[in-house]
Amino acid sequence: MNVIEVRNVKTIFDERVVHDGLNLNINKGEIYGLLGPSGCGKTTLLREIVMLQEFHSGSIKVLGNELSNISHNVAQKLRKEWGVLFQAGALFSSLTVAQNIALPLIEYTDLTEKMIQEIVEFKVSLVGLKSADANLYPSQISGGMKKKSALARSLAMDPKLLFLDEPTSGLDPISARDFDSLILKLRDLLGLTIVMVSHDLQSIYDTLDRVAIIDNKKIAFEGTLNEISSVDSEFIKTFFGEKI
Amino acid sequence: MSNSSLDILTQDNKLLLKFSGELSLYTITKLQNQTQILNTSNSKSIEINLENVSFMDTAAAIYIVNLQKKYIDNKLEITTVSNSKDIDDTLLLVKKQKTASSRIPHANDEKYLYILGHSIYDYYVGLLSFMNFLGKVFATIIYYISSVKNIRFKEIAFEINESGIKAFPIIALTSFLIGLVVAYQSAYQLKIYGANIFLVDMLGISMLRELAPLITAIVIAGRSGSAFTAQIGAMKITEELDAMRTMGFDPYIFLVMPRIIALMIAMPILIFVADMMGVLGGMLVANIDLNISTNLFIDRFSTVIDAKHFFIGIFKGPFFAFLIATIGIYRGMRVKDDTQSIGFNTTKSVVESIFAVIVCDALFSIAFTNLGI
Numbered sequence A: 001m002n003v004i005e006v007r008n009v010k011t012i013f014d015e016r017v018v019h020d021g022l023n024l025n026i027n028k029g030e031i032y033g034l035l036g037p038s039g040c041g042k043t044t045l046l047r048e049i050v051m052l053q054e055f056h057s058g059s060i061k062v063l064g065n066e067l068s069n070i071s072h073n074v075a076q077k078l079r080k081e082w083g084v085l086f087q088a089g090a091l092f093s094s095l096t097v098a099q100n101i102a103l104p105l106i107e108y109t110d111l112t113e114k115m116i117q118e119i120v121e122f123k124v125s126l127v128g129l130k131s132a133d134a135n136l137y138p139s140q141i142s143g144g145m146k147k148k149s150a151l152a153r154s155l156a157m158d159p160k161l162l163f164l165d166e167p168t169s170g171l172d173p174i175s176a177r178d179f180d181s182l183i184l185k186l187r188d189l190l191g192l193t194i195v196m197v198s199h200d201l202q203s204i205y206d207t208l209d210r211v212a213i214i215d216n217k218k219i220a221f222e223g224t225l226n227e228i229s230s231v232d233s234e235f236i237k238t239f240f241g242e243k244i
Numbered sequence B: 001m002s003n004s005s006l007d008i009l010t011q012d013n014k015l016l017l018k019f020s021g022e023l024s025l026y027t028i029t030k031l032q033n034q035t036q037i038l039n040t041s042n043s044k045s046i047e048i049n050l051e052n053v054s055f056m057d058t059a060a061a062i063y064i065v066n067l068q069k070k071y072i073d074n075k076l077e078i079t080t081v082s083n084s085k086d087i088d089d090t091l092l093l094v095k096k097q098k099t100a101s102s103r104i105p106h107a108n109d110e111k112y113l114y115i116l117g118h119s120i121y122d123y124y125v126g127l128l129s130f131m132n133f134l135g136k137v138f139a140t141i142i143y144y145i146s147s148v149k150n151i152r153f154k155e156i157a158f159e160i161n162e163s164g165i166k167a168f169p170i171i172a173l174t175s176f177l178i179g180l181v182v183a184y185q186s187a188y189q190l191k192i193y194g195a196n197i198f199l200v201d202m203l204g205i206s207m208l209r210e211l212a213p214l215i216t217a218i219v220i221a222g223r224s225g226s227a228f229t230a231q232i233g234a235m236k237i238t239e240e241l242d243a244m245r246t247m248g249f250d251p252y253i254f255l256v257m258p259r260i261i262a263l264m265i266a267m268p269i270l271i272f273v274a275d276m277m278g279v280l281g282g283m284l285v286a287n288i289d290l291n292i293s294t295n296l297f298i299d300r301f302s303t304v305i306d307a308k309h310f311f312i313g314i315f316k317g318p319f320f321a322f323l324i325a326t327i328g329i330y331r332g333m334r335v336k337d338d339t340q341s342i343g344f345n346t347t348k349s350v351v352e353s354i355f356a357v358i359v360c361d362a363l364f365s366i367a368f369t370n371l372g373i
Helices: A042-049 A072-080 A097-108 A113-126 A131-135 A143-154 A173-190 A201-207 A225-230 A234-243 B028-036 B058-073 B085-100 B112-146 B153-163 B165-193 B198-237 B240-246 B251-289 B294-304 B307-333 B340-371
Strands: A002-013 A016-027 A031-035 A057-062 A082-085 A161-165 A193-197 A210-215 A218-224 B004-011 B014-023 B045-056 B077-081
Touching: A002 A042, A002 A193, A016 A042, A016 A193, A016 A210, A016 A218, A031 A042, A031 A173, A031 A201, A042 A057, A042 A161, A042 A193, A072 A082, A082 A143, A082 B240, A097 A113, A097 A131, A097 A143, A113 A131, A113 A143, A143 A161, A143 A173, A173 A193, A173 A201, A210 A225, A210 A234, A218 A225, A218 A234, A225 A234, B004 B028, B014 B028, B014 B058, B028 B058, B045 B058, B045 B085, B058 B077, B058 B085, B112 B251, B112 B307, B153 B165, B153 B198, B153 B251, B165 B198, B165 B251, B198 B240, B198 B251, B198 B294, B198 B307, B198 B340, B240 B251, B251 B294, B251 B307, B307 B340
Parallel strands: A031 A193, A031 A210, A082 A161, A161 A193, B014 B045, B045 B077
Antiparallel strands: A002 A016, A002 A057, A210 A218, B004 B014
């Protein structure tokens, strides 16, 4: 089953065409990567999929819902079924880490305070944070901890779908590898479908099942990393270099 | 820094350029001047000798490559001699990049007419986006009143405390001083005519009706309007607003409406405080400067000042609050992804909201006068 279907999506900013007919399918349970040179519109596509930005024409289906004419209620329901990790974390700065994670639970469920507390503790340990850190404010913690906290927040509602925008950027290599194994672990534990934008080659090789490469406003390649050498693209040659 | 030098030797019709020393950013200008004036018309071939060069950076390499190109274009036979692999590599790198890189195009100078049209269009788009914002605000109001459950009481209470209660001291102090100053200046004039007691009429009407609401609105525009812009702008830059949207928390419900409602509730209360403090300031001056006792002041006050003046002042509060809050928040939402635009929009927010308040006050003034109140 396709969790996400993108068909002929066109995106135009002012007069600049960013996407000219993108097509891709993301299957259930896979870790899917969106790759491409800077400015090719990877993050834009991700933002279109999570309904932060409108696309010009075409269609995007997420969990079977067509986004171009989605009703408010369906959109709200959909938003509870995914988690998004932003590049800089985007934790709410007026709340502590624990309150950040608890927020969707407080707003959307009628769980007791004690239960929410327990769920928060579980998510905190799941992503590998120390429970003492949970009472700090986002301004008081390091970049790696912010990413982990934001991941914990995006997992708060046990989403089926997880979007990661450059999850390992700005992390030191050790934290980045930890993050990769965390993502793999989460996929196995929770059966998540994960879509990520990444530039980190090691992370790409370690985690991704399938990739789409956006180059020149189109999808230059979609498939597994093993098949990638068959494609003739300047970006793929320089990016993957001698590894293929 | 070791020096570089260029020796120019001529053998028959062969020109020998012998570079030596350290060729770098700091030394090539001198060499460039030397080769610039070099007369090559008598020579058929040129040898660039780099054997004695101890070091060459990429700037120097660009110079050498340009030199080679210039002589090749002049149909001269050219040979380059060097005995260092580093230098060869640097030259090769520069040559390769030169063919790959293209010229950076000049940014076009825009014509005045274009700039004028563009800025007018920008204003038009700005107006449309403000209308769009107002429309969303009203849609959210309908959502709010559709069910009591939808109202975010906690956030509203928090904002009332932030932008209302915490503003008490500054509002009290400014309006006290304004009352004091107005009374003091008029006391001087009124004394000339022996019309001391009319200070009460003048102060009462001007303070309750106009000054207290305006002073409060201006202080609040500077205090809360700018705070709204900066808070929401910063949240936009750090993607907090996007994060809220993806989690299904509409920022209009969670951030915009509580601030607007809180300010609309807080403003009349603040105006009431300003009324009291302003009149108190005037009373003090009347007592000290004009020998009007407190009893007499209050007695006169209750006979000459109608309650309508007080109510008109209070009535303006929610309108001013709505203007200040919507402009502040709208400006916050307009912040783009750079820190510059927070400053720009905060300035705009304060200026525009004070302007809007004064225009609104003028409209009220005309309306109330024509209605006979």
